[in-house]
Amino acid sequence: MKVSADITAFEQRLGHQFAHPEILLRALTHSSISAPMRPDNQRLEFLGDRVLGLVMAEALFEADKAASEGQLAPRFNALVRKETCADVAREVGLGDVLKLGRSEMMSGGRRKEALLADAMEAVIAAVYRDGGFDAARSLVRRLWAARIDQVEDDARDPKTALQEWAQARRQQPPRYVEVARSGPDHAPVFTIEARLQSGEAERATAPAKRQAEQAAAKALLQRLEAEDD
Structure with a gap:
């Protein structure tokens, strides 16, 4: 399946070239433009949220072997919350390649925090479905690397x-x-x-x-x- 230049550029920013680009296109499709032949990204968002959670839990567990559950929990929450996912989405230019309906586009959907966060989770799921858990883990660890290192400073809401x-x-x-x-x-x-x-x-x-x-x-x-x- 041939993809557009902007999707290819987005793959490069992600650091993952899709063997099945239709999965990525689905992850980028918002419900405002979905149709029977063009499913939206909500199911992938559900899956991506769980993949992100597992990768983060594993990363924190390995990073500080002396931390208690009470110390790990707020760090985990800081790394997986919607604001963090939206920030990562902005860094990789996800908003530029989202597939939106006209009304959502006109209302600034490409910049909306909740929409970006949900799409970021869907993209994580797409990588997981396309390349397996190792590929998804590599993606998340790379995109969240600085945040994982600095999470102690941001752990409290x-x-x-x-x-x-x-x-x-x-x-x-x-x-x-x-x-x-x-x-x-x-x-x-x-x-x-x-x-x-x-x-x-x-x-x-x-x-x-x-x-x-x-x-x-x-x-x-x-x-x-x-x-x-």
């Missing part, structure tokens, strides 16, 4: 950690306020401020609200913890 900080000091949970929005409707950029009852606040800007909230929470928590030292 910033919003959860900030809420725990506030609760420990008998404050109300943090509030997240949208203070600005820019860009076109199909590619908005949000500025979110994380605010504590005591008055401390930090802002962050990102193309998704949840991403901006996480970044604002992380910035505020880092400042508060530095002040506590």
Whole structure:
């Protein structure tokens, strides 16, 4: 099966050339453009989520042989969460090759965090189906390598950690306020401020609200913890 130049370039960025490129094309097909003769990537997403989980669990298990389950669990969650999958998808330019319906394309689907994360999981499953578990493991280990090395710094979910900080000091949970929005409707950029009852606040800007909230929470928590030292 002959594939387009952009798909070939995407294979090169992934580091896996498909023996059965139709599997990759299915992984890149969103439900907004699916049809009986063109199935979408939802089943592959289901499988890819499990493959990613196994590879990450194995990588963490091998990387720190002294870590307890309680230490490994938050590291695992940081590596497989949707935000991380979407970040990896952006790094390999997955959004550029997604097959989307017109309405999804017009609403900025190529940049949507949830859509990118789901497609990244589907691509992992496609590699698994095409080349076996070793190929999928190699792909994930390579694309996630820096994150695996640095996972201790990112293991805590910033919003959860900030809420725990506030609760420990008998404050109300943090509030997240949208203070600005820019860009076109199909590619908005949000500025979110994380605010504590005591008055401390930090802002962050990102193309998704949840991403901006996480970044604002992380910035505020880092400042508060530095002040506590």
